[in-house]
Amino acid sequence: MGLSLRVAAVATLASLPLAVLTALALARGRFPGKTLLDGLVHLPLVLPPVVTGYLLLVAFGRRGLLGPALESCCGLTFSFRWTGAALAAAVMGFPLMVRAIRLSIEAVDRRLEDAAETLGASRIGAFFAVTLPLSLPGVLAGATLGFAKALGEFGATITFVSSIPGETRTLPAAIYALTQTPGGDAAAGRLVLVAVALSLAALIASELLARRLSSRIAA
Amino acid sequence: MSLAVDIRRRVGDFTLDVAFEVPAGVTAILGRSGAGKSTVVAAVAGLARPDDGRIALDGAALFDAETRVNLPPRKRRVGVVFQDSRLFPHFSVRTNLLFGARRRGSSGGLSLDEVAEVLGIGHLLKRRPNSLSGGERQRVAIGRALLSRPSALLFDEPLAALDSERKAEVLPYIARLTRGAELPVLYVTHALEEARALADRLVVLEGGRVAASGPVEQAIAQAGLAAAGDRFADGVTLEAVIAELDEAYELTGVALGSHRVWTPGLLGRPGEAVRLRLLARDVSLALIPPERASIRNALPGLVRQVRRGPGPYAQVAVDVGGAVIKSEITRRAADDLGLAPGRMVHALVKSVAVARA
Structure with missing residues:
Protein backbone atom coordinates (compact mmCIF):
# COMPACT_ATOMS: atom_id res chain seq x y z
CA MET A 1 0.00 0.00 0.00
CA GLY A 2 2.86 2.36 0.79
CA LEU A 3 4.36 1.41 -2.55
CA SER A 4 1.10 2.14 -4.35
CA LEU A 5 0.83 5.56 -2.74
CA ARG A 6 4.42 6.36 -3.64
CA VAL A 7 3.96 5.22 -7.24
CA ALA A 8 0.76 7.21 -7.65
CA ALA A 9 2.12 10.32 -5.94
CA VAL A 10 5.33 10.37 -7.97
CA ALA A 11 3.40 9.68 -11.17
CA THR A 12 1.02 12.56 -10.48
CA LEU A 13 3.53 15.14 -9.29
CA ALA A 14 6.09 14.41 -11.99
CA SER A 15 3.58 14.61 -14.82
CA LEU A 16 1.61 17.61 -13.50
CA PRO A 17 3.87 20.36 -14.92
CA LEU A 18 3.94 18.65 -18.29
CA ALA A 19 0.18 18.21 -18.15
CA VAL A 20 -0.30 21.94 -17.44
CA LEU A 21 1.97 22.86 -20.34
CA THR A 22 0.21 20.47 -22.70
CA ALA A 23 -3.19 21.71 -21.58
CA LEU A 24 -2.07 25.30 -22.14
CA ALA A 25 -0.82 24.50 -25.63
CA LEU A 26 -4.08 22.76 -26.49
CA ALA A 27 -6.27 25.44 -24.94
CA ARG A 28 -4.55 28.58 -26.16
CA GLY A 29 -2.00 27.60 -28.76
CA ARG A 30 -2.40 27.73 -32.50
CA PHE A 31 0.19 25.64 -34.23
CA PRO A 32 0.40 22.96 -36.91
CA GLY A 33 -0.01 19.46 -35.53
CA LYS A 34 -2.28 20.57 -32.71
CA THR A 35 -4.85 17.95 -33.63
CA LEU A 36 -2.13 15.33 -33.74
CA LEU A 37 -0.87 16.33 -30.29
CA ASP A 38 -4.43 16.20 -28.99
CA GLY A 39 -4.79 12.71 -30.41
CA LEU A 40 -1.47 11.50 -29.00
CA VAL A 41 -2.30 12.80 -25.54
CA HIS A 42 -5.63 11.00 -25.56
CA LEU A 43 -4.27 7.78 -27.00
CA PRO A 44 -3.70 5.96 -23.67
CA LEU A 45 -7.35 6.60 -22.87
CA VAL A 46 -8.58 4.55 -25.82
CA LEU A 47 -5.77 2.06 -26.38
CA PRO A 48 -5.97 -1.26 -24.56
CA PRO A 49 -3.73 -0.76 -21.50
CA VAL A 50 -1.78 -3.83 -22.49
CA VAL A 51 -0.81 -2.09 -25.72
CA THR A 52 0.32 1.01 -23.84
CA GLY A 53 2.36 -1.22 -21.50
CA TYR A 54 3.89 -3.02 -24.42
CA LEU A 55 4.82 0.26 -26.13
CA LEU A 56 6.42 1.44 -22.90
CA LEU A 57 8.39 -1.79 -22.81
CA VAL A 58 9.54 -1.23 -26.37
CA ALA A 59 10.57 2.33 -25.60
CA PHE A 60 11.89 2.19 -22.05
CA GLY A 61 12.71 -1.50 -21.55
CA ARG A 62 16.24 -2.57 -20.71
CA ARG A 63 16.83 -3.21 -24.41
CA GLY A 64 14.26 -0.68 -25.56
CA LEU A 65 14.77 2.32 -27.80
CA LEU A 66 15.38 4.86 -25.04
CA GLY A 67 15.94 2.68 -21.99
CA PRO A 68 19.72 2.15 -22.27
CA ALA A 69 20.37 5.79 -23.18
CA LEU A 70 18.39 7.05 -20.19
CA GLU A 71 20.17 4.64 -17.89
CA SER A 72 23.65 5.64 -18.97
CA CYS A 73 23.01 9.37 -19.03
CA CYS A 74 20.74 9.97 -16.06
CA GLY A 75 20.90 6.74 -14.08
CA LEU A 76 17.18 6.32 -14.65
CA THR A 77 15.97 2.75 -14.95
CA PHE A 78 12.32 2.02 -15.54
CA SER A 79 12.14 -1.66 -16.40
CA PHE A 80 10.93 -3.85 -13.55
CA ARG A 81 11.43 -1.05 -11.02
CA TRP A 82 8.86 0.95 -9.10
CA THR A 83 9.84 3.96 -11.21
CA GLY A 84 8.56 2.05 -14.21
CA ALA A 85 5.26 1.50 -12.45
CA ALA A 86 5.12 5.24 -11.82
CA LEU A 87 5.84 5.94 -15.49
CA ALA A 88 3.07 3.60 -16.60
CA ALA A 89 0.67 5.16 -14.12
CA ALA A 90 1.64 8.66 -15.26
CA VAL A 91 1.10 7.86 -18.93
CA MET A 92 -2.29 6.32 -18.20
CA GLY A 93 -3.41 9.22 -16.01
CA PHE A 94 -2.03 11.92 -18.31
CA PRO A 95 -5.06 12.29 -20.64
CA LEU A 96 -7.40 12.70 -17.68
CA MET A 97 -5.20 15.40 -16.17
CA VAL A 98 -4.77 17.28 -19.42
CA ARG A 99 -8.48 17.15 -20.12
CA ALA A 100 -9.51 18.62 -16.78
CA ILE A 101 -6.81 21.28 -16.82
CA ARG A 102 -7.50 22.24 -20.40
CA LEU A 103 -11.18 22.77 -19.68
CA SER A 104 -10.43 25.01 -16.75
CA ILE A 105 -7.90 27.06 -18.71
CA GLU A 106 -10.42 27.50 -21.50
CA ALA A 107 -12.92 28.72 -18.94
CA VAL A 108 -10.68 31.61 -17.92
CA ASP A 109 -11.72 34.80 -19.65
CA ARG A 110 -9.09 35.55 -22.23
CA ARG A 111 -9.81 39.24 -21.98
CA LEU A 112 -8.29 39.17 -18.50
CA GLU A 113 -5.02 38.08 -20.10
CA ASP A 114 -5.32 40.96 -22.57
CA ALA A 115 -5.80 43.34 -19.66
CA ALA A 116 -2.74 41.92 -17.91
CA GLU A 117 -0.69 42.46 -21.03
CA THR A 118 -1.73 46.10 -21.37
CA LEU A 119 -0.51 46.49 -17.79
CA GLY A 120 2.97 45.33 -18.66
CA ALA A 121 2.82 41.56 -18.30
CA SER A 122 4.30 39.29 -20.95
CA ARG A 123 2.22 36.45 -22.37
CA ILE A 124 3.90 34.01 -20.00
CA GLY A 125 3.69 36.47 -17.13
CA ALA A 126 -0.02 36.88 -17.74
CA PHE A 127 -0.42 33.11 -17.70
CA PHE A 128 1.27 32.70 -14.34
CA ALA A 129 -0.31 35.76 -12.73
CA VAL A 130 -3.84 35.38 -14.02
CA THR A 131 -4.69 32.23 -15.94
CA LEU A 132 -2.99 29.63 -13.77
CA PRO A 133 -4.36 30.88 -10.42
CA LEU A 134 -7.85 31.14 -11.89
CA SER A 135 -7.70 27.62 -13.26
CA LEU A 136 -6.22 26.14 -10.10
CA PRO A 137 -9.41 24.29 -9.11
CA GLY A 138 -9.29 22.56 -12.48
CA VAL A 139 -5.59 21.76 -12.10
CA LEU A 140 -6.38 20.24 -8.74
CA ALA A 141 -9.28 18.24 -10.15
CA GLY A 142 -6.97 17.00 -12.90
CA ALA A 143 -4.29 15.99 -10.41
CA THR A 144 -6.86 14.10 -8.33
CA LEU A 145 -8.17 12.27 -11.35
CA GLY A 146 -4.64 11.44 -12.39
CA PHE A 147 -3.81 10.26 -8.88
CA ALA A 148 -6.90 8.06 -8.68
CA LYS A 149 -6.15 6.63 -12.10
CA ALA A 150 -2.53 6.01 -11.08
CA LEU A 151 -3.63 4.18 -7.94
CA GLY A 152 -5.85 1.91 -9.95
CA GLU A 153 -3.63 1.38 -12.99
CA PHE A 154 -3.24 -2.30 -13.72
CA GLY A 155 -2.96 -3.35 -17.33
CA ALA A 156 -0.11 -1.17 -18.56
CA THR A 157 1.81 -1.57 -15.30
CA ILE A 158 1.73 -5.35 -15.23
CA THR A 159 2.68 -5.49 -18.91
CA PHE A 160 5.54 -3.06 -18.56
CA VAL A 161 7.08 -3.92 -15.18
CA SER A 162 5.29 -7.12 -14.16
CA SER A 163 4.23 -7.60 -10.56
CA ILE A 164 7.29 -7.97 -8.37
CA PRO A 165 6.47 -8.00 -4.66
CA GLY A 166 7.95 -4.97 -2.92
CA GLU A 167 9.03 -3.36 -6.18
CA THR A 168 6.22 -3.16 -8.72
CA ARG A 169 3.33 -4.95 -7.04
CA THR A 170 0.87 -2.10 -6.66
CA LEU A 171 -2.49 -2.44 -4.94
CA PRO A 172 -4.47 -3.65 -7.98
CA ALA A 173 -1.71 -6.08 -8.90
CA ALA A 174 -1.67 -7.41 -5.36
CA ILE A 175 -5.42 -7.84 -5.31
CA TYR A 176 -5.28 -9.65 -8.62
CA ALA A 177 -2.50 -11.92 -7.36
CA LEU A 178 -4.48 -12.75 -4.20
CA THR A 179 -7.62 -13.60 -6.12
CA GLN A 180 -5.57 -16.08 -8.11
CA THR A 181 -4.25 -17.70 -4.93
CA PRO A 182 -6.36 -20.32 -3.12
CA GLY A 183 -7.47 -18.91 0.25
CA GLY A 184 -6.44 -15.40 -0.67
CA ASP A 185 -10.00 -14.07 -0.64
CA ALA A 186 -9.89 -12.63 2.84
CA ALA A 187 -6.63 -10.77 2.18
CA ALA A 188 -7.94 -9.57 -1.18
CA GLY A 189 -11.07 -8.31 0.52
CA ARG A 190 -9.01 -6.27 2.99
CA LEU A 191 -7.02 -4.73 0.16
CA VAL A 192 -10.23 -3.93 -1.73
CA LEU A 193 -11.43 -2.01 1.31
CA VAL A 194 -8.11 -0.17 1.44
CA ALA A 195 -8.44 0.73 -2.25
CA VAL A 196 -11.96 2.05 -1.76
CA ALA A 197 -10.89 4.07 1.28
CA LEU A 198 -7.86 5.56 -0.48
CA SER A 199 -9.81 6.59 -3.56
CA LEU A 200 -12.61 8.06 -1.50
CA ALA A 201 -10.15 9.99 0.67
CA ALA A 202 -8.44 11.42 -2.41
CA LEU A 203 -11.74 12.53 -3.90
CA ILE A 204 -12.96 14.14 -0.68
CA ALA A 205 -9.66 15.90 -0.05
CA SER A 206 -9.62 17.38 -3.54
CA GLU A 207 -13.26 18.40 -3.30
CA LEU A 208 -12.59 20.27 -0.05
CA LEU A 209 -9.49 21.94 -1.45
CA ALA A 210 -11.27 22.94 -4.64
CA ARG A 211 -14.09 24.45 -2.62
CA ARG A 212 -11.67 26.48 -0.54
CA LEU A 213 -9.86 27.65 -3.66
CA SER A 214 -12.94 28.73 -5.53
CA SER A 215 -14.35 30.53 -2.51
CA ARG A 216 -11.04 32.37 -2.25
CA ILE A 217 -11.28 33.38 -5.88
CA ALA A 218 -14.91 34.37 -5.67
CA ALA A 219 -14.84 36.10 -2.27
CA MET B 1 3.06 64.19 -26.27
CA ALA B 223 -20.91 65.74 -38.64
CA GLY B 224 -24.42 67.18 -38.61
CA LEU B 225 -25.10 65.82 -35.17
CA ALA B 226 -26.40 69.09 -33.81
CA ALA B 227 -29.03 69.62 -36.53
CA ALA B 228 -31.55 67.16 -35.20
CA GLY B 229 -30.42 67.60 -31.63
CA ASP B 230 -28.75 64.60 -30.14
CA ARG B 231 -28.98 61.94 -32.78
CA PHE B 232 -26.82 59.47 -30.95
CA ALA B 233 -29.13 59.51 -27.96
CA ASP B 234 -32.13 59.17 -30.29
CA GLY B 235 -34.66 60.88 -28.14
CA VAL B 236 -35.39 63.74 -25.80
CA THR B 237 -35.31 64.25 -22.06
CA LEU B 238 -37.87 66.64 -20.61
CA GLU B 239 -38.52 68.11 -17.20
CA ALA B 240 -42.13 67.54 -16.25
CA VAL B 241 -44.54 67.40 -13.33
CA ILE B 242 -46.86 64.61 -12.25
CA ALA B 243 -50.37 65.94 -12.82
CA GLU B 244 -52.61 63.16 -11.55
CA LEU B 245 -52.79 59.50 -10.67
CA ASP B 246 -55.31 56.90 -11.78
CA GLU B 247 -55.13 54.57 -8.85
CA ALA B 248 -57.72 52.11 -10.14
CA TYR B 249 -55.71 51.43 -13.33
CA GLU B 250 -52.36 52.15 -11.71
CA LEU B 251 -51.35 54.84 -14.15
CA THR B 252 -49.50 58.09 -13.70
CA GLY B 253 -50.45 61.16 -15.71
CA VAL B 254 -47.55 63.49 -16.42
CA ALA B 255 -48.05 67.00 -17.75
CA LEU B 256 -46.17 67.45 -21.00
CA GLY B 257 -46.60 70.84 -22.62
CA SER B 258 -50.33 71.43 -22.43
CA HIS B 259 -51.03 67.71 -22.67
CA ARG B 260 -50.94 64.70 -20.47
CA VAL B 261 -48.94 61.52 -20.97
CA TRP B 262 -50.10 58.38 -19.21
CA THR B 263 -47.51 55.89 -18.14
CA PRO B 264 -47.92 52.59 -16.26
CA GLY B 265 -47.32 52.41 -12.53
CA LEU B 266 -47.91 54.82 -9.68
CA LEU B 267 -44.66 56.71 -9.94
CA GLY B 268 -45.01 59.53 -7.45
CA ARG B 269 -47.43 62.12 -6.10
CA PRO B 270 -49.17 64.88 -8.00
CA GLY B 271 -46.99 67.96 -8.11
CA GLU B 272 -43.76 66.02 -7.98
CA ALA B 273 -41.11 66.95 -10.55
CA VAL B 274 -39.94 64.12 -12.79
CA ARG B 275 -37.74 63.66 -15.80
CA LEU B 276 -39.25 62.09 -18.90
CA ARG B 277 -37.19 60.23 -21.43
CA LEU B 278 -38.88 59.69 -24.79
CA LEU B 279 -37.01 57.65 -27.34
CA ALA B 280 -37.55 58.75 -30.92
CA ARG B 281 -38.34 55.20 -32.03
CA ASP B 282 -41.14 54.97 -29.46
CA VAL B 283 -42.96 57.91 -31.01
CA SER B 284 -44.97 57.45 -34.20
CA LEU B 285 -46.97 60.06 -36.06
CA ALA B 286 -50.54 60.20 -37.43
CA LEU B 287 -52.36 62.95 -39.34
CA ILE B 288 -55.68 62.23 -37.63
CA PRO B 289 -56.07 61.07 -34.04
CA PRO B 290 -56.44 57.29 -33.98
CA GLU B 291 -59.75 55.95 -32.71
CA ARG B 292 -60.16 52.56 -31.09
CA ALA B 293 -56.45 52.00 -30.85
CA SER B 294 -54.49 50.67 -27.96
CA ILE B 295 -52.15 53.61 -27.79
CA ARG B 296 -53.46 56.01 -25.16
CA ASN B 297 -51.03 58.83 -25.63
CA ALA B 298 -51.89 60.75 -28.78
CA LEU B 299 -50.61 64.29 -28.48
CA PRO B 300 -51.62 66.88 -31.08
CA GLY B 301 -48.73 69.05 -32.17
CA LEU B 302 -46.96 70.91 -34.93
CA VAL B 303 -44.05 69.61 -36.96
CA ARG B 304 -41.05 71.78 -36.30
CA GLN B 305 -38.41 70.10 -38.40
CA VAL B 306 -38.01 67.05 -40.63
CA ARG B 307 -34.59 65.59 -41.20
CA ARG B 308 -34.32 62.78 -43.75
CA GLY B 309 -31.62 60.13 -43.36
CA PRO B 310 -29.39 58.48 -42.46
CA GLY B 311 -30.48 55.43 -44.37
CA PRO B 312 -34.17 54.67 -44.52
CA TYR B 313 -35.02 56.83 -41.49
CA ALA B 314 -36.26 60.33 -40.91
CA GLN B 315 -36.22 62.31 -37.67
CA VAL B 316 -39.17 64.56 -37.01
CA ALA B 317 -39.27 67.16 -34.25
CA VAL B 318 -42.80 67.86 -33.04
CA ASP B 319 -43.90 70.69 -30.77
CA VAL B 320 -46.63 69.30 -28.53
CA GLY B 321 -47.94 72.34 -26.76
CA GLY B 322 -44.68 73.86 -25.65
CA ALA B 323 -42.50 70.75 -25.41
CA VAL B 324 -40.56 69.42 -28.39
CA ILE B 325 -40.38 65.67 -28.78
CA LYS B 326 -38.71 63.61 -31.46
CA SER B 327 -39.99 60.81 -33.63
CA GLU B 328 -38.05 58.41 -35.79
CA ILE B 329 -40.06 57.11 -38.74
CA THR B 330 -39.12 55.85 -42.17
CA ARG B 331 -38.41 58.31 -44.93
CA ARG B 332 -41.23 56.79 -46.95
CA ALA B 333 -43.69 57.43 -44.12
CA ALA B 334 -42.49 61.01 -43.90
CA ASP B 335 -43.09 61.49 -47.62
CA ASP B 336 -46.45 59.67 -47.67
CA LEU B 337 -47.74 61.83 -44.84
CA GLY B 338 -46.32 64.93 -46.49
CA LEU B 339 -44.55 65.94 -43.32
CA ALA B 340 -43.08 69.43 -43.35
CA PRO B 341 -42.62 72.18 -40.78
CA GLY B 342 -45.98 73.62 -39.73
CA ARG B 343 -47.97 70.47 -40.43
CA MET B 344 -50.49 69.37 -37.76
CA VAL B 345 -49.82 65.81 -36.53
CA HIS B 346 -50.62 63.57 -33.63
CA ALA B 347 -47.64 62.11 -31.84
CA LEU B 348 -48.40 58.59 -30.66
CA VAL B 349 -46.20 57.82 -27.69
CA LYS B 350 -45.78 54.09 -27.17
CA SER B 351 -43.82 54.33 -23.99
CA VAL B 352 -42.01 56.80 -21.86
CA ALA B 353 -39.43 56.36 -19.15
CA VAL B 354 -39.99 58.37 -16.00
CA ALA B 355 -37.23 59.17 -13.53
CA ARG B 356 -37.41 61.23 -10.37
CA ALA B 357 -35.97 64.65 -11.01
Missing part, protein backbone atom coordinates in the same frame (compact mmCIF):
# COMPACT_ATOMS: atom_id res chain seq x y z
CA SER B 2 0.77 62.93 -28.95
CA LEU B 3 -0.60 59.78 -30.44
CA ALA B 4 -0.90 59.46 -34.19
CA VAL B 5 -3.20 56.82 -35.64
CA ASP B 6 -3.43 56.02 -39.33
CA ILE B 7 -4.64 52.48 -39.91
CA ARG B 8 -6.63 50.22 -42.16
CA ARG B 9 -8.17 46.89 -41.25
CA ARG B 10 -10.63 44.60 -42.95
CA VAL B 11 -12.85 42.30 -40.92
CA GLY B 12 -15.30 40.42 -43.10
CA ASP B 13 -17.38 42.99 -45.01
CA PHE B 14 -16.29 45.80 -42.77
CA THR B 15 -13.38 48.06 -43.61
CA LEU B 16 -11.84 50.41 -41.11
CA ASP B 17 -9.85 53.22 -42.65
CA VAL B 18 -9.07 56.02 -40.24
CA ALA B 19 -6.42 58.64 -39.59
CA PHE B 20 -6.43 61.05 -36.69
CA GLU B 21 -4.16 62.69 -34.18
CA VAL B 22 -4.54 62.63 -30.39
CA PRO B 23 -2.63 65.53 -28.81
CA ALA B 24 -2.23 65.89 -25.05
CA GLY B 25 -5.68 66.24 -23.53
CA VAL B 26 -8.87 64.28 -24.13
CA THR B 27 -9.94 63.27 -27.60
CA ALA B 28 -13.25 61.45 -27.79
CA ILE B 29 -14.03 58.94 -30.50
CA LEU B 30 -17.75 58.97 -31.05
CA GLY B 31 -19.60 56.38 -33.07
CA ARG B 32 -22.49 53.98 -33.05
CA SER B 33 -21.90 50.29 -32.54
CA GLY B 34 -20.37 48.93 -35.70
CA ALA B 35 -18.68 52.22 -36.55
CA GLY B 36 -15.27 50.67 -35.86
CA LYS B 37 -14.56 52.00 -32.38
CA SER B 38 -13.55 48.68 -30.87
CA THR B 39 -11.25 47.95 -33.80
CA VAL B 40 -9.47 51.23 -33.15
CA VAL B 41 -9.18 50.42 -29.44
CA ALA B 42 -7.76 46.96 -30.09
CA ALA B 43 -5.26 48.31 -32.62
CA VAL B 44 -3.96 51.07 -30.35
CA ALA B 45 -3.75 48.76 -27.32
CA GLY B 46 -1.88 46.18 -29.37
CA LEU B 47 -4.53 43.48 -29.01
CA ALA B 48 -5.30 43.27 -32.73
CA ARG B 49 -3.05 43.91 -35.66
CA PRO B 50 -4.17 46.32 -38.39
CA ASP B 51 -3.59 45.25 -41.98
CA ASP B 52 -1.79 48.41 -42.86
CA GLY B 53 -0.76 51.81 -41.57
CA ARG B 54 1.07 53.25 -38.60
CA ILE B 55 0.43 54.03 -34.95
CA ALA B 56 2.99 56.23 -33.25
CA LEU B 57 3.34 57.63 -29.75
CA ASP B 58 5.53 60.72 -29.60
CA GLY B 59 6.94 59.81 -32.97
CA ALA B 60 8.00 56.30 -31.93
CA ALA B 61 6.18 53.58 -33.82
CA LEU B 62 3.96 51.21 -31.85
CA PHE B 63 2.86 49.67 -35.09
CA ASP B 64 4.21 50.26 -38.55
CA ALA B 65 3.23 47.98 -41.40
CA GLU B 66 6.06 49.24 -43.57
CA THR B 67 8.93 48.62 -41.17
CA ARG B 68 7.14 45.61 -39.66
CA VAL B 69 7.04 47.03 -36.19
CA ASN B 70 4.29 45.67 -33.97
CA LEU B 71 5.04 46.14 -30.29
CA PRO B 72 3.32 43.76 -27.89
CA PRO B 73 0.84 45.44 -25.50
CA ARG B 74 3.24 45.43 -22.57
CA LYS B 75 5.77 47.56 -24.44
CA ARG B 76 3.26 50.14 -25.62
CA ARG B 77 2.58 51.85 -22.31
CA VAL B 78 -1.00 52.49 -23.27
CA GLY B 79 -3.14 52.25 -20.14
CA VAL B 80 -6.51 50.78 -21.03
CA VAL B 81 -9.77 51.10 -19.11
CA PHE B 82 -12.12 48.48 -20.51
CA GLN B 83 -15.90 48.67 -20.60
CA ASP B 84 -16.15 45.53 -18.47
CA SER B 85 -13.38 46.68 -16.09
CA ARG B 86 -11.56 43.30 -16.31
CA LEU B 87 -10.31 43.36 -12.74
CA PHE B 88 -8.54 40.18 -11.68
CA PRO B 89 -11.05 38.32 -9.50
CA HIS B 90 -8.43 36.43 -7.48
CA PHE B 91 -6.58 39.56 -6.34
CA SER B 92 -7.57 42.19 -3.82
CA VAL B 93 -8.30 45.71 -5.03
CA ARG B 94 -4.86 46.72 -3.80
CA THR B 95 -3.06 43.98 -5.76
CA ASN B 96 -5.15 44.82 -8.80
CA LEU B 97 -4.13 48.47 -8.55
CA LEU B 98 -0.47 47.59 -8.25
CA PHE B 99 -0.46 44.96 -11.01
CA GLY B 100 0.91 47.34 -13.62
CA ALA B 101 3.08 49.36 -11.23
CA ARG B 102 4.87 46.20 -10.10
CA ARG B 103 5.71 45.27 -13.66
CA ARG B 104 6.79 48.68 -14.81
CA GLY B 105 8.67 49.85 -11.75
CA SER B 106 6.98 52.17 -9.31
CA SER B 107 9.53 54.95 -9.16
CA GLY B 108 8.14 58.25 -10.38
CA GLY B 109 4.55 58.61 -11.44
CA LEU B 110 1.59 58.52 -9.14
CA SER B 111 1.57 56.62 -5.86
CA LEU B 112 -1.08 54.17 -4.76
CA ASP B 113 -2.23 56.52 -2.02
CA GLU B 114 -2.62 59.46 -4.36
CA VAL B 115 -4.60 57.47 -6.88
CA ALA B 116 -6.76 55.85 -4.20
CA GLU B 117 -7.57 59.26 -2.79
CA VAL B 118 -8.40 60.92 -6.09
CA LEU B 119 -10.67 58.03 -7.06
CA GLY B 120 -12.20 57.66 -3.60
CA ILE B 121 -11.32 53.97 -3.37
CA GLY B 122 -9.03 54.04 -0.33
CA HIS B 123 -11.57 52.16 1.79
CA LEU B 124 -11.86 49.37 -0.79
CA LEU B 125 -8.22 48.30 -0.95
CA LYS B 126 -8.68 45.03 0.94
CA ARG B 127 -11.87 44.01 -0.84
CA ARG B 128 -12.20 41.61 -3.73
CA PRO B 129 -13.46 42.88 -7.10
CA ASN B 130 -16.57 40.69 -7.00
CA SER B 131 -17.81 42.48 -3.89
CA LEU B 132 -17.65 45.92 -5.51
CA SER B 133 -20.43 47.80 -7.26
CA GLY B 134 -20.12 48.46 -10.98
CA GLY B 135 -19.09 52.05 -10.37
CA GLU B 136 -16.47 51.13 -7.80
CA ARG B 137 -15.08 48.46 -10.08
CA GLN B 138 -14.70 50.97 -12.88
CA ARG B 139 -12.94 53.44 -10.58
CA VAL B 140 -10.49 50.70 -9.56
CA ALA B 141 -9.91 49.87 -13.22
CA ILE B 142 -9.10 53.52 -13.90
CA GLY B 143 -6.68 53.57 -10.97
CA ARG B 144 -5.03 50.39 -12.19
CA ALA B 145 -4.43 51.90 -15.64
CA LEU B 146 -3.10 55.14 -14.13
CA LEU B 147 -0.67 53.30 -11.87
CA SER B 148 0.84 51.34 -14.75
CA ARG B 149 2.74 54.55 -15.62
CA PRO B 150 1.18 54.91 -19.05
CA SER B 151 2.34 57.27 -21.78
CA ALA B 152 -1.19 57.38 -23.16
CA LEU B 153 -4.60 56.46 -21.77
CA LEU B 154 -7.34 54.64 -23.59
CA PHE B 155 -10.91 54.57 -22.26
CA ASP B 156 -13.05 52.01 -24.06
CA GLU B 157 -16.67 52.93 -23.31
CA PRO B 158 -15.96 52.92 -19.58
CA LEU B 159 -19.50 53.94 -18.66
CA ALA B 160 -21.47 51.95 -21.22
CA ALA B 161 -22.07 48.98 -18.91
CA LEU B 162 -23.26 51.13 -16.01
CA ASP B 163 -26.78 52.32 -15.23
CA SER B 164 -27.38 56.06 -15.30
CA GLU B 165 -26.87 56.47 -11.56
CA ARG B 166 -23.49 54.74 -11.66
CA LYS B 167 -22.56 56.73 -14.75
CA ALA B 168 -23.21 59.92 -12.84
CA GLU B 169 -21.04 58.54 -10.04
CA VAL B 170 -18.01 57.71 -12.20
CA LEU B 171 -18.08 60.51 -14.78
CA PRO B 172 -16.87 63.26 -12.39
CA TYR B 173 -13.82 61.16 -11.47
CA ILE B 174 -12.85 60.75 -15.10
CA ALA B 175 -13.43 64.45 -15.67
CA ARG B 176 -11.25 65.41 -12.70
CA LEU B 177 -8.46 63.04 -13.75
CA THR B 178 -8.35 64.03 -17.37
CA ARG B 179 -8.81 67.78 -17.08
CA GLY B 180 -5.60 69.39 -18.18
CA ALA B 181 -4.04 65.98 -18.84
CA GLU B 182 -0.53 66.10 -20.22
CA LEU B 183 -0.96 62.68 -21.80
CA PRO B 184 -2.90 61.87 -24.91
CA VAL B 185 -6.20 60.46 -23.67
CA LEU B 186 -8.45 58.62 -26.10
CA TYR B 187 -12.02 58.33 -24.86
CA VAL B 188 -14.18 55.99 -26.93
CA THR B 189 -17.93 56.27 -26.52
CA HIS B 190 -21.28 56.15 -28.26
CA ALA B 191 -22.77 58.80 -26.00
CA LEU B 192 -22.53 62.37 -27.22
CA GLU B 193 -23.15 63.68 -23.69
CA GLU B 194 -20.01 61.93 -22.41
CA ALA B 195 -17.92 63.31 -25.24
CA ARG B 196 -19.29 66.79 -24.56
CA ALA B 197 -18.65 66.49 -20.84
CA LEU B 198 -15.08 65.23 -21.07
CA ALA B 199 -13.41 65.87 -24.37
CA ASP B 200 -11.44 68.74 -25.83
CA ARG B 201 -11.50 67.28 -29.28
CA LEU B 202 -13.78 64.88 -31.07
CA VAL B 203 -13.40 62.30 -33.82
CA VAL B 204 -16.70 61.09 -35.24
CA LEU B 205 -16.58 57.59 -36.75
CA GLU B 206 -19.19 56.41 -39.21
CA GLY B 207 -19.02 53.12 -41.06
CA GLY B 208 -15.31 52.71 -40.42
CA ARG B 209 -14.35 56.20 -41.57
CA VAL B 210 -13.74 59.52 -39.88
CA ALA B 211 -16.85 61.59 -40.57
CA ALA B 212 -15.61 64.64 -38.71
CA SER B 213 -12.85 65.67 -36.35
CA GLY B 214 -11.69 68.76 -34.51
CA PRO B 215 -12.73 70.73 -31.43
CA VAL B 216 -15.86 69.14 -29.95
CA GLU B 217 -18.62 71.55 -30.98
CA GLN B 218 -17.06 72.15 -34.35
CA ALA B 219 -16.87 68.42 -35.07
CA ILE B 220 -20.46 67.96 -33.89
CA ALA B 221 -21.62 70.62 -36.31
CA GLN B 222 -19.45 69.22 -39.08
